[in-house]
Amino acid sequence: MGPGSEQGSEGRSDAADVAIRRAASRPFLLRTEGIAAGYGDEAAFEEVSLEVFGREVVSLIGPNGAGKTTLLRCLAGILPLRQGRVEKAFGLRMSYLPQRLSFDRLLPVTVAEFLSLRLGRPFFRPGWAKQERVESLEELGVTSLLDRRLGELSGGERQRVFLAAALAKRPQLLLLDEPATGVDLLGAAAFDALLHRLRDRDGLGILLVSHDLHLVHHISDWVYFLNRRILASGPPKEVMREDQLAAAYQRFPHPG
Numbered sequence: 001m002g003p004g005s006e007q008g009s010e011g012r013s014d015a016a017d018v019a020i021r022r023a024a025s026r027p028f029l030l031r032t033e034g035i036a037a038g039y040g041d042e043a044a045f046e047e048v049s050l051e052v053f054g055r056e057v058v059s060l061i062g063p064n065g066a067g068k069t070t071l072l073r074c075l076a077g078i079l080p081l082r083q084g085r086v087e088k089a090f091g092l093r094m095s096y097l098p099q100r101l102s103f104d105r106l107l108p109v110t111v112a113e114f115l116s117l118r119l120g121r122p123f124f125r126p127g128w129a130k131q132e133r134v135e136s137l138e139e140l141g142v143t144s145l146l147d148r149r150l151g152e153l154s155g156g157e158r159q160r161v162f163l164a165a166a167l168a169k170r171p172q173l174l175l176l177d178e179p180a181t182g183v184d185l186l187g188a189a190a191f192d193a194l195l196h197r198l199r200d201r202d203g204l205g206i207l208l209v210s211h212d213l214h215l216v217h218h219i220s221d222w223v224y225f226l227n228r229r230i231l232a233s234g235p236p237k238e239v240m241r242e243d244q245l246a247a248a249y250q251r252f253p254h255p256g
């Protein structure tokens with residue numbers, strides 16, 4: 001399964017044309033070449049080559065255990081690679097929001113203190129945030145939480161604070177792992193609006209891991225289908241045709 005294979009007028013495939021247009025119209029952020037990683041003797045993924053540019057949402061889809069989270073953790077520098085290389089734009093600012101952040105509920109810090117710590121800056125107030133163009137604080141509903149203890153927040157509130165902290169670093173590339181899992185982060189419509197704003201207005205590149213195929217189809221500029229290897233890539237309308245997806249999920253059950 002892959003993007004269209006028809007030949008364009010100059011002998012190049014349509015898929016190649018699409019890929020060239022994608023690269024030509026956006027700033028380069030990150031590229032992997034044949035990377036592999038895993039745990040113990042097991043490879044979680046291998047031979048993964050992908051690219052992310054600015055001003056695009058790139059989604060990583062695939063069945064449970066396909067290696068999606070592991071891949072993001074490698075890109076975030078948390079897990080070492082076993083093979084291949086990652087090339088990044090010079091000075092790339094990158095933020096990573098994991099699926100679950102382990103966190104000590106007893107840690108006696110307020111949200112404002114937590115954000116200050118994460119930012120490495122002395123303090124954090126709405127006025128300061130505005131100055132720094134971190135409007136997302138308002139949008140994420142975090143402004144009203146600044147004086148609350150992090151440990152007493154609900155799961156959804158805390159995820160919003162973590163997302164605010166990730167955005168406050170003003171990343172050019174945002175790695176988001178299943179941002180809607182378990183908690184209703186913002187409500188689907190608000191989350192959708194946030195992703196659009198981050199991409200279209202702020203020019204971020206977003207690498208999104210999600211099982212929400214509806215969201216992925218609608219928001220993504222480019223999709224990689226991963227099951228230990230990249231099995232398909234292209235614009236969502238090419239990669240996510242229902243028949244192809246069904247076949248891919250069946251044809252490539254998780255080998256473990």
Ligand SMILES: Nc1ncnc2c1ncn2[C@@H]1O[C@H](COP(=O)(O)OP(=O)(O)OP(=O)(O)O)[C@@H](O)[C@H]1O
Pocket residue numbers: 039044062063064065066067068069070071256
């Ligand atoms: N900390 C770990 N130690 C050992 N094996 C792990 C660890 N984390 C993940 N794995 C294994 O690595 C493989 C890939 O897992 P990963 O979490 O990357 O998949 P995923 O595509 O994100 O899955 P899901 O969609 O279920 O979240 C799986 O076989 C998983 O069991």
